[in-house]
Amino acid sequence: MRTEDLEQLEIDLLLEGVYRRYGYDFRQYARGSLRRRIYKRVLDERVASISSLQERVLRDPQAMERLVLELSINVTAMFRDPTFYLALRTKVVPLLRTYPFIRVWNAGCSTGEEVYSLAMLLQEEGLYDRTRIYATDINERVLQRAEEGVFPLDKMRGYTENYIKAGGRKAFSEYYKAGPRGATFKRDLIENVVFAQHNLVSDRSFNEFNVIMCRNVMIYFDKALQNHVHDLFHRSLINFGVLTLGRKESIKFTSHENCYEAIDGLERIYKKVK
Amino acid sequence: MANYSLVVIGCSWGGFHSLREIFNVLPGDFAVPIVVAQHRLAQGPDGLHTSLQSASRIPIADVMDKEPLLGGAIYLAPSDYHTIVEGKYLALSTEEVVQFARPSIDVLFESAANSYGNTLIAVILTGANEDGAEGLRRVKELGGYTIVQDPKSAIRREMPEAALAKVRPDRVLTIEQIGPHLVELCSSKVGGDDGRP
Ligand SMILES: C[S@@+](CC[C@H](N)C(=O)[O-])C[C@H]1O[C@@H](n2cnc3c(N)ncnc32)[C@H](O)[C@@H]1O
Numbered sequence: 001m002r003t004e005d006l007e008q009l010e011i012d013l014l015l016e017g018v019y020r021r022y023g024y025d026f027r028q029y030a031r032g033s034l035r036r037r038i039y040k041r042v043l044d045e046r047v048a049s050i051s052s053l054q055e056r057v058l059r060d061p062q063a064m065e066r067l068v069l070e071l072s073i074n075v076t077a078m079f080r081d082p083t084f085y086l087a088l089r090t091k092v093v094p095l096l097r098t099y100p101f102i103r104v105w106n107a108g109c110s111t112g113e114e115v116y117s118l119a120m121l122l123q124e125e126g127l128y129d130r131t132r133i134y135a136t137d138i139n140e141r142v143l144q145r146a147e148e149g150v151f152p153l154d155k156m157r158g159y160t161e162n163y164i165k166a167g168g169r170k171a172f173s174e175y176y177k178a179g180p181r182g183a184t185f186k187r188d189l190i191e192n193v194v195f196a197q198h199n200l201v202s203d204r205s206f207n208e209f210n211v212i213m214c215r216n217v218m219i220y221f222d223k224a225l226q227n228h229v230h231d232l233f234h235r236s237l238i239n240f241g242v243l244t245l246g247r248k249e250s251i252k253f254t255s256h257e258n259c260y261e262a263i264d265g266l267e268r269i270y271k272k273v274k
Numbered sequence: 275m276a277n278y279s280l281v282v283i284g285c286s287w288g289g290f291h292s293l294r295e296i297f298n299v300l301p302g303d304f305a306v307p308i309v310v311a312q313h314r315l316a317q318g319p320d321g322l323h324t325s326l327q328s329a330s331r332i333p334i335a336d337v338m339d340k341e342p343l344l345g346g347a348i349y350l351a352p353s354d355y356h357t358i359v360e361g362k363y364l365a366l367s368t369e370e371v372v373q374f375a376r377p378s379i380d381v382l383f384e385s386a387a388n389s390y391g392n393t394l395i396a397v398i399l400t401g402a403n404e405d406g407a408e409g410l411r412r413v414k415e416l417g418g419y420t421i422v423q424d425p426k427s428a429i430r431r432e433m434p435e436a437a438l439a440k441v442r443p444d445r446v447l448t449i450e451q452i453g454p455h456l457v458e459l460c461s462s463k464v465g466g467d468d469g470r471p
Contacts, residue, residue, distance in 0.1 A: 004416070030360055032367075032385040033356075033358055073368060216368050218339075219340075219355075223340055248338050248355060250338050250339075
């Protein structure tokens with residue numbers, strides 16, 4: 001057996017073991033990135049091979065926790081891709097105005113930067129009071145941090161620039177107080193936000209939404225799992241509901257390509273049409 | 275002779291001009307897909323592919339997640355993501371920067387080597403840092419064909435020099451030689467073991 005094939009086998013066994021022991025299902029995550037993260041664990045846990053990592057992870061729940069943290073990539077930013085938020089403002093907000101009540105699902109929200117960005121936008125457009133945002137992630141730790149709403153001060157300059165490019169109507173600094181722990185964001189931004197743990201792989205739909213925003217999450221999944229999640233989203237959207245993906249994710253080539261029309265193709269904003 | 279099925283190219287400072295020189299000599303029907311990781315600004319404009327396109331007969335586009343790798347196409351790693359080869363597909367990731375870079379050449383090369391082994395060609399061009407050296411080492415280890423731009427002919431020599439410090443490549447070439455050499459390696463007519471048809 002070639003070493004590459006042996007390695008594949010070891011990864012398969014590790015993921016199968018993790019699934020059966022702890023219920024976390026990473027079996028259909030994209031392998032390239034997964035492989036890098038697993039080797040990082042092998043190195044940091046000072047074990048000799050993926051097989052040895054498997055032994056430790058199966059016997060030691062803390063080693064498992066470290067593995068889960070390693071596998072969930074939480075990089076995010078406020079108003080990441082400002083032109084996307086600008087398109088939300090100009091092309092999606094008018095649609096949302098026609099609804100008496102708006103439900104948004106931010107799936108894979110990580111530490112919440114997206115949620116706060118969205119809340120600011122909806123406040124400024126006068127829609128926030130009739131909105132409820134469900135912000136979910138597989139990782140409980142990031143959800144706690146999202147709820148705390150304290151972000152590094154050194155990021156504020158970049159976020160301010162993003163906010164302006166995204167069509168922000170106020171001074172960005174009005175939204176937070178600088179302190180020794182960082183920039184603490186105003187609590188009213190999450191007044192209508194429900195943070196909850198939800199696993200896109202194994203958990204079910206829990207409501208009907210006007211908007212589902214899931215950016216840079218499905219890039220970590222293989223195609224079959226992506227299609228599974230698209231199915232979940234499709235069933236969770238109302239007719240003419242809006243689905244938004246990351247800057248380099250397209251609805252094209254997925255199982256649900258024909259169910260959506262582009263509202264803004266470049267910004268990956270789609271409308272469910274069937 | 276190996277049948278090559280993928281070319282990966284890594285470059286940084288000065289890469290834009292060097293890529294244009296290479297693309298300029300590639301025929302429009304170049305059958306092997308090419309993936310390029312050129313370091314670019316995090317929030318940089320996505321206009322890189324349009325400005326490179328004017329020098330290339332092969333269509334160039336930014337990578338989309340889970341896009342299939344097809345011959346007759348050049349794929350550019352988008353800014354602020356790592357581009358990862360997953361068998362016949364390309365995948366993206368936003369994990370932390372590697373060697374100060376996202377896209378990271380190491381990440382692209384290592385993943386390409388893991389999927390393509392001895393059917394991979396990897397090329398390191400000009401740049402002012404050490405990204406790519408480790409990736410090239412992995413390509414070589416798994417039997418891939420390695421090319422490093424001659425540091426003397428590079429706009430910035432640090433990156434090819436770092437690669438040469440880690441790997442003895444199959445070829446060290448000037449920028450003018452690289453394009454024609456790729457054509458030679460990838461055209462099925464040339465290079466039969468004994469030269470007979
Ligand atoms: C790179 S972050 C994206 C953050 C944000 N949406 C953005 O684009 O800036 C990916 C997030 O997906 C979450 N994630 C990974 N697998 C998941 C799953 N199966 N179910 C729910 N969330 C998941 C990770 O925990 C991580 O917070």
